[in-house]
Amino acid sequence: MGWVLQSGCLFSAVFVVFIQGYHGVNSEPTQDKQALLAFFSQIPHKSRLLWNQSDSACDWVGVQCDPTNSSVYYLRLPGAGLVGDIPADTLGRLTQLRVLSLRSNGLTGSIPPDFSKLEHLRSIYLQNNQFSGEFPESVTTLSRLTRLDLSSNNFTGPIPIAVNNLTQLTGIFLENNGFNGTLPSINPPGLVNFNVSNNRLNGSIPRALSKFPSSAFAGNIDLCGGPLRPCNPFFSPPSPAPSAPPHKKSKKLSTAAIIGISIGAALGLLLVLVVLLCICLGRRQRQRDSTKVQKPPPPPAAAAAAGEADTSSSKDDIAGGSAEVERNKLVFLNAGAYSFDLEDLLRASAEVLGKGSVGTSYKAVLEEGSIVVVKRLKDVVATKNEFEQQMEVLGKIKHENVLAITAFYYSRDEKLLVFDYMPAGSLSALLHGSRGSGHTPLDWDNRMRIALSTARCLAYLHVSGKVVHGNIKSSNILLRLENRDACVSDFGLNQFFSSSTPPNHRVMGYRAPEVLETHKVTFKSDVYSFGVLLLELLTGKSPNQASLGEEGIDLPRWVQSVVREEWTAEVFDIELMRYQNVEEEMVQLLQIGMACVASVPDQRPAMHEVVRMIEDMKRGSTDDGMQHSSDDHLKGSDSQTPPRESRSSPREITP
The missing domain is CATH 3.30.200.20 (Phosphorylase Kinase; domain 1)
Incomplete structure (x- = not known):
C-alpha cells in the first residue's frame, strides 16, 4: 500500500511538472511575436505604441492572446499613429488572428495579398485611413469574416461580386471611398448592416439590397431604384405624329389659327426651357452637395450591436472619421x-x-x-x-x-x-452612506491617512503645479482600494465655467465666504474648503444645513458654537468614540481644521504648512506607517504608501 501511495504521489508530481512545462512552452507566441516585431520595426508610428521586446507579446498594448498564450487572437491599434504601407510578410503571419483593428491611423497603399492567410479572421476594421487601390481581393477569401469595415479611405474600382464568398458576413461598410461601376447583388444570409454611401456608383440598386435605408446609398448621384428615386427616364419618348388620311386634302389655316398656334408653340417652348434649366441647376447643386457632404457620424450603439454576430470576440468598430471628427477626437x-x-x-x-x-x-x-x-x-x-x-x-x-x-x-x-475608475468609491459615500448593521466604520487611522494624503495632494497642486483646485469636497476625494489613500479629482476645472454662475447648493458648505461673494477661487479658498473637509472627517456630518439641524448655519459655525459651550466631545463622530487613545489627536486635528476655516483669508495657513502641522501630530506615534519627509508632498511621485492596521481595536459597545 505504501508503494502504491508513493507511486501515486510521484505520478502527481510528474503530472504537475508536465503541466507546468506545457504551459511554459506555450506562454509566449514566439512566431507571432516575431511577426509583430517585424511590423513594428518597418512602419513609422508614434511613441505611444510601446512594445518592450523583453516582455511577452501578450502583455503589449493592443495585443491579446488565446488562453494558453500560444497565439495572438486580437490586434487592436486604433489611433496609434501608424503611417505608411502595411509591410508584407508581417501581419499576414498571424494565422490565428480573430480581430484586426487598425482604424483611425495614417495607413496608405493597398492591402497586402498575404492577408488571405488570415483564415480565422472574423472582424476587420481599417476605416479612417488612406488606403488606396481596388477592393482587396485577399479579403474576399476569408470565409469566416463577419464584419468588414473599409470606410473612409481612397479605394477605387468596382465592388466585386466575390464579396458573396463571405457567407458569414453580418456587416460591410464601404462608404466614403471612390468605388465606381454598378452595385453587385451582395446577399449573405445574415447581412444586417450595409453602407456604400458617398462613392461613385451608378445603375440600379439590386433587389437584395433594397431593404436597406436610403442613407446607405446616399451620395451616389447615379444610383437609382430601391429606396432611392425610380430608374425611369425624365421624359417619355415622343409619340409618333398621326398621318393624314389619304383621301382628304389639307385645308388652309386661317390667320387667327396661325397666330394662336404660334403663341402656343412659343409658350410651350419657353416652358420646356424653364423645366430644363431647373433640372440642370438641380443636378449641379446635387453634385456640389455630394462633394461637400461630410462623412456620417457613427451610428448609435444599438445599431452597432445589431450588426455584430460575434460579440465575444469583436470590438465592433463603427465608421465615422470626417475631418470634423478628426479635429474633435x-x-x-x-x-x-x-x-x-x-x-x-x-x-x-x-x-x-x-x-x-x-x-x-x-x-x-x-x-x-x-x-x-x-x-x-x-x-x-x-x-x-x-x-x-x-x-x-x-x-x-x-x-x-x-x-x-x-x-x-x-x-x-x-x-x-x-x-x-476607483472601485473603492469616494469619501462622501464612505462617511455618509448607510450606517446600518452591515456598515463598516471608517476608523481613526484611515481618517488620518485620508486627511494627510489629501493635504499633500493640495500642497503639491499649489506649490509645484501652481493650480487652484477650486472644488474640494468629500465626493471628489476618491480612495485607493489597497490602502485607503486619497486620490483627489476634479482639480483645475473652474476656469471652464462662468464666474457669474452661483455655486451649486451641493458645494455651498465648502465655499469660503469670499468665494460666495466674488465667485473666484484662490489658494486660500482651497485651504478653507480643506478645513471644512477636516471638520467633516471629525464630525461625520455633511457640511450642508440639513445635516446640522439648524437653518442658516454651516459646519464651521456649528463646530464653533459647540466648542464655545465647552462641549468639545459632542463635536466628534460617535463612531470615533469606539477607539482608544485617539482623543488628543482628534482635538489637535480639530484645531488645524478651525485654523483653515478662518473668515479672513490671510489668517489661514498655506497648504504646505497644513501638511507640516498634520505630520507633526503623527511624528510622536511609533506605529505611523505614513512617515514622509516634510517636503515629499511637494514632489510628483508614482509610489504608494503601504497600508497599516488600525492602532486600537474598537471597544465593545453595550446594547
Missing part, C-alpha cells in the same frame, strides 16, 4: 495601457455614478473589459483653444494622490473628461 494626456477612442466610449455600457457641480460622471465598461469614468461637463464657456491649453497644463500634473485626467474630448456640443 479623443485626446490622451497620459499614454498608458488603454487603447480605445471616442467610438469605444460611445458603445460602452454606462452607469451614472453621480451628478456634481460641474457635470455628471458615468462608469463606462468598454468592450475590451477596461473600466473608466467619463465626466460629461455642463455649462462650459471656455473656447476650444482655452480648454485644450488648460488640459495640457493639468495633464502634466503627476502625483500619487492626484487622480490624473487620462483623456479629454471637446466639441461644440460635448465636453468629456476620462479618468481611471
Whole structure:
C-alpha cells in the first residue's frame, strides 16, 4: 500500500511538472511575436505604441492572446499613429488572428495579398485611413469574416461580386471611398448592416439590397431604384405624329389659327426651357452637395450591436472619421495601457455614478473589459483653444494622490473628461452612506491617512503645479482600494465655467465666504474648503444645513458654537468614540481644521504648512506607517504608501 501511495504521489508530481512545462512552452507566441516585431520595426508610428521586446507579446498594448498564450487572437491599434504601407510578410503571419483593428491611423497603399492567410479572421476594421487601390481581393477569401469595415479611405474600382464568398458576413461598410461601376447583388444570409454611401456608383440598386435605408446609398448621384428615386427616364419618348388620311386634302389655316398656334408653340417652348434649366441647376447643386457632404457620424450603439454576430470576440468598430471628427477626437494626456477612442466610449455600457457641480460622471465598461469614468461637463464657456491649453497644463500634473485626467474630448456640443475608475468609491459615500448593521466604520487611522494624503495632494497642486483646485469636497476625494489613500479629482476645472454662475447648493458648505461673494477661487479658498473637509472627517456630518439641524448655519459655525459651550466631545463622530487613545489627536486635528476655516483669508495657513502641522501630530506615534519627509508632498511621485492596521481595536459597545 505504501508503494502504491508513493507511486501515486510521484505520478502527481510528474503530472504537475508536465503541466507546468506545457504551459511554459506555450506562454509566449514566439512566431507571432516575431511577426509583430517585424511590423513594428518597418512602419513609422508614434511613441505611444510601446512594445518592450523583453516582455511577452501578450502583455503589449493592443495585443491579446488565446488562453494558453500560444497565439495572438486580437490586434487592436486604433489611433496609434501608424503611417505608411502595411509591410508584407508581417501581419499576414498571424494565422490565428480573430480581430484586426487598425482604424483611425495614417495607413496608405493597398492591402497586402498575404492577408488571405488570415483564415480565422472574423472582424476587420481599417476605416479612417488612406488606403488606396481596388477592393482587396485577399479579403474576399476569408470565409469566416463577419464584419468588414473599409470606410473612409481612397479605394477605387468596382465592388466585386466575390464579396458573396463571405457567407458569414453580418456587416460591410464601404462608404466614403471612390468605388465606381454598378452595385453587385451582395446577399449573405445574415447581412444586417450595409453602407456604400458617398462613392461613385451608378445603375440600379439590386433587389437584395433594397431593404436597406436610403442613407446607405446616399451620395451616389447615379444610383437609382430601391429606396432611392425610380430608374425611369425624365421624359417619355415622343409619340409618333398621326398621318393624314389619304383621301382628304389639307385645308388652309386661317390667320387667327396661325397666330394662336404660334403663341402656343412659343409658350410651350419657353416652358420646356424653364423645366430644363431647373433640372440642370438641380443636378449641379446635387453634385456640389455630394462633394461637400461630410462623412456620417457613427451610428448609435444599438445599431452597432445589431450588426455584430460575434460579440465575444469583436470590438465592433463603427465608421465615422470626417475631418470634423478628426479635429474633435479623443485626446490622451497620459499614454498608458488603454487603447480605445471616442467610438469605444460611445458603445460602452454606462452607469451614472453621480451628478456634481460641474457635470455628471458615468462608469463606462468598454468592450475590451477596461473600466473608466467619463465626466460629461455642463455649462462650459471656455473656447476650444482655452480648454485644450488648460488640459495640457493639468495633464502634466503627476502625483500619487492626484487622480490624473487620462483623456479629454471637446466639441461644440460635448465636453468629456476620462479618468481611471476607483472601485473603492469616494469619501462622501464612505462617511455618509448607510450606517446600518452591515456598515463598516471608517476608523481613526484611515481618517488620518485620508486627511494627510489629501493635504499633500493640495500642497503639491499649489506649490509645484501652481493650480487652484477650486472644488474640494468629500465626493471628489476618491480612495485607493489597497490602502485607503486619497486620490483627489476634479482639480483645475473652474476656469471652464462662468464666474457669474452661483455655486451649486451641493458645494455651498465648502465655499469660503469670499468665494460666495466674488465667485473666484484662490489658494486660500482651497485651504478653507480643506478645513471644512477636516471638520467633516471629525464630525461625520455633511457640511450642508440639513445635516446640522439648524437653518442658516454651516459646519464651521456649528463646530464653533459647540466648542464655545465647552462641549468639545459632542463635536466628534460617535463612531470615533469606539477607539482608544485617539482623543488628543482628534482635538489637535480639530484645531488645524478651525485654523483653515478662518473668515479672513490671510489668517489661514498655506497648504504646505497644513501638511507640516498634520505630520507633526503623527511624528510622536511609533506605529505611523505614513512617515514622509516634510517636503515629499511637494514632489510628483508614482509610489504608494503601504497600508497599516488600525492602532486600537474598537471597544465593545453595550446594547
